[in-house]
Amino acid sequence: MSKLEFSVNGRACTVEVHPMKRLLDVVRDDLGLHGAKEGCGEGECGACAVEVDGRLVVSCLVPVGQCAGARVRTVEGLAPDAATLSKVQQAFLQYGGAQCGICTPGMLMAATALLDKVPRPSEADVRTALAGNLCRCTGYMKIFEAVVRALESA
């Protein structure tokens, strides 16, 4: 067991866990943030995607020991408040980017990470940025539309 300190969604956290525990399990079990999902446990589906120091990672493949002192952001940290959604979330709502919702937290993190870096992405940029996040419901079209349209509301 190790004592680790890092921040999650802007809030300081201290956990005492095995340093090889997966970041996914720490945010879900130790911090009670259930937004990130486990779809495959091998980094293929992207449902567990979160940001660590501004980088998009699949949290099922990250030992929490690597996150000491890091800034972690999860889907719970996207919306400004309980009454407001982020622009990307709002666009997903309006354009049908979420169906069953299980890939949505990871998809939102990937889309947000893209828009933070590339303010005016082409459709090709969007396709590449989301290629690590599998969605079985939408066929991706509505997600592309939501990501592209998210800018218009900016």
Next chain:
Amino acid sequence: MLPSRAMTGKAVGRSVPRREADAKLRGQARYVGDVTMPGMLHGATVRSQVARGRLRAIHFGPEVRWDEYVVVTAADIIAAGGVNTVALIVDHDQPALVGIGDIIAHREEPVVLLAHPDPHALEPARRAIRLEVEPLPAVLTLDDALAARTVVYGEDNVIKSYGIDKGDVDAAFAAAEVVSEGVYETGAQEQLYIENNGMIGALEGDVVTVWGSMQCPYYVQKGLMKCFGVGPERARVVQLETGGGFGGKEEYPSILGIHVALLARKAGRPVRILYDRGEDMAATTKRHPSRTRVRSAARRDGTLTALDIDFVLDGGAYATLSQVVLSRGTIHAAGPYSVANVRVRGRAMATSTPPHGAFRGFGAPQSIFALERHLDEVAHKLGLTPEALRRKNFVTKGGELATGQLVRDDIDLGALLGSALALADWERKRTDIAAERARSGAPLRRRGLGLATFLHGTGFTGSGEKYLASVVGVEGMADGRVRVLASSTEIGQGTQTVFAQIAADALGVDMADVEVATPDTRDVPNSGPTVASRTCTIVGKLVETAAHTLRARLVAAGLLPADGGGDLRAAVQRHLATLGPLRALAQYEAPPYVKWDEGAFRGDAYGAYSWGVYVAEVEVDMLTYEARVLDFVAAQEVGRVIHPVLATGQIEGGVAQGIGWALYENVVWRDGVMSNNRMTDYIMPTSEDIPPIRVLFAEAPYPYGPFGAKGIGELPMDGPAPAILNAIEDALGVSIRRIPATPEVIMDAVEGAGASNGDGAGAGAGVAGAGVAGAA
């Protein structure tokens, strides 16, 4: 049942926000993996690991302290006075757990259940259990099942057979100008919902309760009642947010629900089982593999005079849902065409693999693939374009389908085809491709165009809806709002939103005045399973009817004006205060014209059909033999569209699954089990694999669907695979008759059977040269 008026209300026809979206977007929606209960244990399943045998003994290794674990075997079911079965269509098919002395029928049969407070303690215990099994011969291929040298089911491995006979097929073939024949094969397909199966079980007093990811709460309840020997008041099933189903959570949750309940009863504490991806892919159901032989007779002008179709499904080790999958596949085998003489023989065969089950389309995509591939071969042989051949044979309104059903839908397939081709820019692309081919003899990439035309029956097949006799309620609540009561589940397709739209417009109120209850068998009536493209059209119609009844009751009580309008909230509250509870129920009634003869397999197989014309543009890389879809047009007539964004999302999602089935998704079988049971090795389409999908709706309102809506969910699974494979034939000049058309399969088709030396081996049987065998 009263016909619906196709009118625009305040909600129907508009893309209102999805009801549960806010929680999903914030990461607050609660799926089974997000729910824990006080004292909850974690469960795991020990499986058979042999394709077939007889269980002789279960040995628990000394390296594990078994007193720390809750252990359940078949003996616990019997000792408690229950029945060791998973009741589904029939009461006795597969066991809940294989008992000592019982037959193991496939490699993933559950034998022992374990539970422990620490989920990490489960794997060592699972490994410490050794099963002593007397091996028995297994049937691992469809050929072996058909040969029936080893019999694993009934007398001849046939789980079920159906036949359609129309006209005089033999006479038509004897008189035929052109006869064609081909054999077409489709592989298994994993549903690959991103949320694996999972359930929590607990005893609430003497009520066995399970919560979890599922499509059909009342199926799970039926399974619990039979296995535990209790009535409906002592078996409660509650759906949690469900991360996709696609048919994959139609039947398996009945098994898993029984398992968590058995563990919870023995433990005296709640128990949760979450499958990991590997277990979910190996053990749970997949789309039935199929083999279809199509013989056709045609005149030289393209008129089809006869179809003779032999349709075979691999059902796996138990009957489960195979007979209903087979019936839908059999009925859809002759397509949306008017052919005077039709014979279809459908058989579902047993093999020693885990049972195949429901997956979007439910048998129809398999038989439609065969016919639509075959028709392109016939067109080439006759020197006709694929579209001209189809135009020559389209059924029209008033025409007759293979079962003798008269088409009542206001459908003009010729017009739908015209719209689809125009949207796809078919003529211009065809000219461009011809010019490309003329310019370059051996291009590195070859383009092709393909199409498929098809239909999909709305709701349960044949007498299914009558037997289900689904019920929906609408009730008044203390705050004056109303609540829709149905067991139809939200699994991403938009059930909650669509029901609220329908109820709001039927009552003439805002959607904010309508709540849709969580499916909980304690609270909601049985509106039937969430399957068969039935939720919007069949159950939605019941929502509309119940809402009308509730309103009529308030009018009759003098609380609302008869001519519409009025304050519903105030009326509901006054009713509750003065007259007592307010609840209206509606039960399914077939449209008056529906007549179905189950024995002869003749009549109105469905109340209505949805119709589709799909067009694919494909490019094949001649170095790697990868096929890629460049553009896709999906045109369909689905009756009234209740919610354009949700409906479009259904089509796009179905097309993407169809592209996966056609090109990428290859279940590799080894010793009767899926060996590539990981997302790394089983490839579904990513955001970089799906082309632009352009969706077009023609809307001809259906009088017996709510506000005119028909079924939509499964339709988009039917068209992509044949359209894509037809485009590949157009590109390469060779006909590929099996899917998935992986690079190995395409290489074998182009360079000769066995060229790839890969796992496309044996693909030779699924490939035909540019011509078609069997000309008359």
